[in-house]
Amino acid sequence: MKIFKSIINIVLTLIIVICAYKIIHQLKEYNDADKVYNLIREEKEESDNLFEKNIDYRGWIKIDNTNINYPILQGQDNEEYLYKDINNEYIVSGSIFMNYLNNGFDDQNTVLFGHNMKNGTMFANLKKYKEEDFFYNNNYIEIELSNGQYLKYKVFSVYITDINDNYTKTSFEDKDEYKEFLERIKNKSIYKSDISVNENDKIITLSTCSYEFDDARLVVTGKLIDKEQ
Template structure:
């Protein structure tokens, strides 16, 4: 009987090991596929005024290119008809658990004062995995510029707030405001939440962008980074 139990335990251990190896292989394959897609887009798209149209021709959901210096965040941003589709689909709308970097479906890039961009936290530190670097104060202060390429223009944003939030309470994800006072209260709220204090001032005349990803500090934790638009040029 003891011998049978030992055999069963060994079988269970082997099955568990095989399942773990298979899960790791699948996950690494997903990462590789996502990296290949983005590498292809970076290498085979013109780096000039025609870039926007080229990417839009490949996917009409394309909105702009997002880049943060001194990180590997360098991606096209798409926008779906909801905030679920691109969680599990690649740039070409093919099913892929790694998903895409995408803008909130409620946003209008040119008109809204508050933009929100979502991306998965990948364990190989791709996609929005390196947003957690901003929880380090030195990195926060020395690498705080976000660049967006949109229709031949470069929009530069300056990061002024970073913090960890929970999934349930989403009062940090506001897009539309009923009044200037409401927008002002929102700006004060997200500024005061920052784990690092910044000398950057924000007011109701500013346009801001919020970068959103998960983290593993606690269950349903999210890393939130806010930046304000400081320049726009050709």
């Protein structure tokens, strides 16, 4: 019996040690990722030559009252920057990246992806849009392009969907198809917006993982309302 208890104690101790190691390792990875992005922000403020660092750099996204303040990259596919930063090095949080099918921000629908990190970084703060007050009072998405141009979008829809939805479609055969697409987005929104959107508008779609069900996605969509050089 004593031997059995000793074995149990050893097993429990090993489990605790392994769990503690995993937690410490994860926290270190999160901390390392934060350091990387803080350095990138400093570099942007000092020289703003991120395109020279990586030709996949497409711009910078910022949303007030959130932690979203990151460079935007675009790979050869939608896997390339899942766990890679602007320096082409591994990073647990990956990058904010554009749908590889997009032609910069020129398409009808520009789609950006980002991880929903447990420490609130990357696109985790998009969940704030599920709160009614935040949806109506913090609805501007700001983009600075690599050429210095500024784009401003106003959020008009937030909804939960799955990976089989076609919300990541970037361009459409005709205006009727695009109009139907926009109507579906507005109808799916958790909250109703008085922002009018039509087939002549361009939109931005922000997507991150959500956990209401398997393969759920939280999607925030905004209409382009301003463009400045």
